[in-house]
Amino acid sequence: MQNKFKNGLIAFLLSWSLFNSCWAQDVGDTLDQAETQRVAPFQVFDNLYYVGAKWVxxxxxxxxxxxxxxxSLYGELTDLVIDSIRELGFDxxxxxxxxxxxxxxxxxxxxRRxxxxxxxxxxxxxxxxxxTNEPAIYQDYPKPIRHLSVADGSTLNLGRTRLRFVQTPGHTVGVLSTQFTVYDNGYPHDAFMFGGVGLNFSGVDRTEMYINSxxxxMGFQGIEVxxxxxxxxxxxxxxxxxLQDRQDGDPHAFVDPERWTAWLDQLLIAAEAKLIDEQEAAVN
Ligand SMILES: [Zn+2]
Structure with a gap:
């Protein structure tokens, strides 16, 4: 399974570079359409549901x-998110x-919607x-009204749920990552959302930022999901x-601390290779 996942990562990193290549327009048209991007929403943990599209x-x-x-996704894919939330029975x-x-x-x-x-x-x-005050990089979008700014180390409490925020700059300067608890039949697991991992940016400084993030x-202990x-x-x-074929006593397919660690290792290797390229580009 590990190899399959590794291939998935390579395909993902490749898709990012393709996305930024000159023929991205064709790919973009398909990516932007709700019909081709629709995924039936699904529950992953007691308190966590997938309401996204195929590519994002x-x-x-x-x-x-x-x-x-x-x-929030964007354009037609935002309709897809809203439909998915309703389909799951939420308002x-x-x-x-x-x-x-x-x-x-x-x-x-x-x-903004x-x-x-x-x-x-x-x-x-x-x-x-x-x-959001600057022109959009890849595709324009309705600018949201400025609400709350989140700083590294801050927390958000909603009822009995607590989110812990970590700023992980690199992909953008303000990538926001979040640590929270998910529950599998009441049993808690430590989950993490790394808010931006693509290497589609340039510059030695930014690449160093990414590597530091x-x-x-890698120093965070106990992340399982x-x-x-x-x-x-x-x-x-x-x-x-x-997960759908899970039998009584099987582990939860999303609880995979080894894969989390291996993934960070792969991200670091890719970023260090990029750093060498960026350093060479900077001296030429
Ligand atoms: Zn991005």
Missing amino acids: SAWLLETDQGLILFD PDDIRYLIVTHAHYDHIGGA FQDEFGSVVMMTEEDWNM VKRL NVPNHEGSGEVFERYEI
Whole structure:
């Protein structure tokens, strides 16, 4: 299984470079359409649901005081998120907070809609709020109204649920990562959402930032569940298939601390190779 997952990561990193290549337009058209991107929403833990698309993820965290949504997707894919939330029997009006992992259109693009239609409070780092004042990098999106800024080390409590925020700069300067608890039939597991892992940025400084972020996460003890904001970087659909066939006594397919550690190792290797390229480019 490890090899299959490793291939998944390579495919994901490759897809990012393809995404930025000159023929990205064709790929982009397919990526942007709800019909081709639709995924039936599903429950992964007692309190965590997948409500995203095929290529970019959104997650719904249920608390005793309302809902928390991670990422809004964009355009038609935001409709898909809203439909998915309703399909699971939840009311989007109950979304108290929308956590935006970083200010690229695929994660932030629908944020304004959640503010306007459902009164959700949008949370993001100061650095990425500032990005919303600048022209969008890949694709334009309706700019959200500035709500709450989240700093490294801060926490959010909603009912009995606590989120702990970690700023992991690199992919953008303000990538927001979140640590929280998921429950498997009442049994708690430590989950983590790394808010931006693609290497589609440039510069020695940014690459060093990224490497420092990955190294810092390597020092976090006890993380058991990877909750990725692109399904390919956490093998979400493959794991869900395994989860559906789970028998009594089987482990939960998403609880995989070894794979989390191995994934960080792979991210570090890729980033260190990029650093060498960036350093060479800087002296030429
Ligand atoms: Zn991004």
